[in-house]
Amino acid sequence: MTASEVDPGLWIRSFHPAPAPGSTRLVCLPHAGGSASFYFPVSRALAADLDVVAIQYPGRQDRRHEECVDSVEELARRVVDVLDPRPDQPVALFGHSLGATLGYEMARLMEQRGVVPRHLFASGRRAPSRHRHETVHQRDDEGILAELKALSGTDARVLGDEEVLRMSLPAIRSDYRAAETYVHRPGPPLSCPITAFTGEDDPKVTLDEARAWSEHTTAAFAMHTYPGGHFFLSDHAPALLRVISQELAPVAGGTR
Structure with a gap:
C-alpha cells in the first residue's frame, strides 16, 4: 500500500x-473524467448544514502523476479506507454517472463493515444490475473526445486546449474503463434509502434503468426526473440540492 492510498489530504x-x-x-x-472541484458549488450551497467533501481520484489535476484506478470496486475500497466512516458520524453519498456506481459499491462495503450510510443519491446512472455493453474506453483519443462533446459534459474551452487534453485523456479513458467493465455482483440489497436523479433525454440512462435502483435497497426509494441529457444536473442544481437538503434535514437539523 502506497502513501498516497492512505493520505486523506x-x-x-x-x-x-x-x-x-x-x-x-x-x-x-x-463522473468519469471529473474532479473534486466539480462539487465546489454544492459545498458552497450546503455548507451551513452539512459537512460536504468531494473525492479527488488519482490521475488528474494535482494527482495526475499517480496511477489511475480503473476498477470501481478497487476505487470504492480505497475511498472507504481513507474516509474511515464510523457509526458516530452520519455519512451520505452523492455520485453522478461513474460516481453513482462508485457510491453504491462504497455503500455495500460500508454496510459490510457495520456502517449504514444515511442516504445514497445516484445521479445520471442506470441501476448497477442493468448492464450495457459499452466500449468508449477502447476508442482512440478522437473517439473519446467525440463522446465527451456529445454528452456536453466538458467545457469546450478545455476540449480545445491540447495541453490540458494530454494531461486529462489518460484519466478519462481509465474512468470510462472502470465504468464500462463494471459487473454487478449479486448480493443483499442496501439498508439505506436511495434517491435517483435522471435526465429525460439522457442517452446513458432510460427511465426504466434509473427506476431499477429501487431493487437495490430495502429502505425508501424515490426518483426525480428533470429535462435534459446526461449533465441535466448542471441546469437543475437548485432542485437537486433542495431534495438533498430535505432528505438529510432530520440529521443536519439536530437529530443525530
Whole structure:
C-alpha cells in the first residue's frame, strides 16, 4: 500500500468549513473524467448544514502523476479506507454517472463493515444490475473526445486546449474503463434509502434503468426526473440540492 492510498489530504477535498460536530458528511463522487472541484458549488450551497467533501481520484489535476484506478470496486475500497466512516458520524453519498456506481459499491462495503450510510443519491446512472455493453474506453483519443462533446459534459474551452487534453485523456479513458467493465455482483440489497436523479433525454440512462435502483435497497426509494441529457444536473442544481437538503434535514437539523 502506497502513501498516497492512505493520505486523506490527497483524496478528500473540503472547500468550506464544516458545520457543528456531528453534522452529516455528504461525500460527493465525480463522473468519469471529473474532479473534486466539480462539487465546489454544492459545498458552497450546503455548507451551513452539512459537512460536504468531494473525492479527488488519482490521475488528474494535482494527482495526475499517480496511477489511475480503473476498477470501481478497487476505487470504492480505497475511498472507504481513507474516509474511515464510523457509526458516530452520519455519512451520505452523492455520485453522478461513474460516481453513482462508485457510491453504491462504497455503500455495500460500508454496510459490510457495520456502517449504514444515511442516504445514497445516484445521479445520471442506470441501476448497477442493468448492464450495457459499452466500449468508449477502447476508442482512440478522437473517439473519446467525440463522446465527451456529445454528452456536453466538458467545457469546450478545455476540449480545445491540447495541453490540458494530454494531461486529462489518460484519466478519462481509465474512468470510462472502470465504468464500462463494471459487473454487478449479486448480493443483499442496501439498508439505506436511495434517491435517483435522471435526465429525460439522457442517452446513458432510460427511465426504466434509473427506476431499477429501487431493487437495490430495502429502505425508501424515490426518483426525480428533470429535462435534459446526461449533465441535466448542471441546469437543475437548485432542485437537486433542495431534495438533498430535505432528505438529510432530520440529521443536519439536530437529530443525530
